[in-house]
Amino acid sequence: MPAGGRPTVRSRRLGAALRRYRQAAKLDQPQAAEVIASSQTRISRIESGHVSARVIDVRLLLDAYGVRDLEARARLEALAKGSNRRGWWLEHAAHLRADYLDHIALEDDATYIREWQPVLFPGLLQTASYAEASITAGPNCLDPDRVAHLVKVRQGRQAKIEPGQTTYTVILWEPVIIHPLVSPEIHREQLASVAGVAKRRNVTVQVLPLAAGVLAGATSAFSSFSFDSAPTVEAVTMENLRGTSVLEDPEDLSAYANAFDQLRSAALAPEASARLIRGALRNIKEE
Numbered sequence: 001m002p003a004g005g006r007p008t009v010r011s012r013r014l015g016a017a018l019r020r021y022r023q024a025a026k027l028d029q030p031q032a033a034e035v036i037a038s039s040q041t042r043i044s045r046i047e048s049g050h051v052s053a054r055v056i057d058v059r060l061l062l063d064a065y066g067v068r069d070l071e072a073r074a075r076l077e078a079l080a081k082g083s084n085r086r087g088w089w090l091e092h093a094a095h096l097r098a099d100y101l102d103h104i105a106l107e108d109d110a111t112y113i114r115e116w117q118p119v120l121f122p123g124l125l126q127t128a129s130y131a132e133a134s135i136t137a138g139p140n141c142l143d144p145d146r147v148a149h150l151v152k153v154r155q156g157r158q159a160k161i162e163p164g165q166t167t168y169t170v171i172l173w174e175p176v177i178i179h180p181l182v183s184p185e186i187h188r189e190q191l192a193s194v195a196g197v198a199k200r201r202n203v204t205v206q207v208l209p210l211a212a213g214v215l216a217g218a219t220s221a222f223s224s225f226s227f228d229s230a231p232t233v234e235a236v237t238m239e240n241l242r243g244t245s246v247l248e249d250p251e252d253l254s255a256y257a258n259a260f261d262q263l264r265s266a267a268l269a270p271e272a273s274a275r276l277i278r279g280a281l282r283n284i285k286e287e
Contacts, residue, residue, distance in 0.1 A: 010079050010109065011051075012048075014046075014049070014053060015048055018061055025065040036060050057080075059077065088156060095149035097244070103237045111229065111231075113160070113161070113225055114170070114224045115169070115170045118176070118216050118217075122223070123154045123157060124168065128155060132151050168204070169264070170203075173207075177207060191284070198273075219256075219259050221238065222238045224260060
C-alpha cells in the first residue's frame, strides 16, 4: 500500500495510465487480473492508486495491453519503483499537509514545470527571508518551529530548478515585481535573486504587464507539470485557503494548458521581463 495508507500522486498516475492502456486494449479488469494471477479487486486498487503495482506486474500488464513504446514502458516502470520511494521532504512530513506532499512529489518527478503567479513570487523562486515573510503573513497562525520547517522545504524544492534539472517557466504579473508586499529590504533581495535565477538556461521568467488587463484575473495562481520528454501537461496544482488541489482530468489539464499559453503570449519576452525586473531593483535602491 502507498505510504500513509492513501493513494500517492505517483501511484495514482501509474494506475490511471494502466487503466487507459487496458481500456485501449479492450480488456476488462478480470482479464487483466488473470495476466498477473491476481484478483479483480487488486487490479481495481492498482488502477485507483490505492495499491502499488510491482514492476513485474507492470511489465506483464503492458505486454498484455500491447504497449511497445519503450519510453512509455520505462516511465511506468519508474513510477512503480518510486511509488513508495521516500523523498527528501518526508523528513519534514509532520509539518506538511498531505496535499502539499503531493505537490512536492509532482514537482520532484517533473521534466517541465510551468507556473502562473499574480500575487507572490512562487516557492521555487523565494529567498528564505521572502518565504518566511509570506508564510507568517498568511491567515494561519503557525508556531516558529513549523515556519522554520516550511521555509527549509521551500529552499529544498529549489534544487529542482538548478542548472541541468527540470525546464522551468514562470509568468509573474507586473504588480508582483513593482509593488512590494514585504519590506523593501526583503523585496530588493528577492528581485536580485530572481534576476540571477532567470539567467539559467533551463529557467524562463516572463512578466505579464498591467496592460494585459483582465487576462491577469482570468485564473488564479497554478502550477502545471509534465513528466515526459514532451511538455504535455499531465497534472495541475492550485493552492487555496484550505490546501492544495491536484487536477488530473484531461479536460481540466487542457484548459490550464490553454490558459498558460494565453498568459505566455501576452507576457513580455524574457529579455524585456529581465529589464523590467532590473529597473524595479534600481528603483528600490534609489529610494
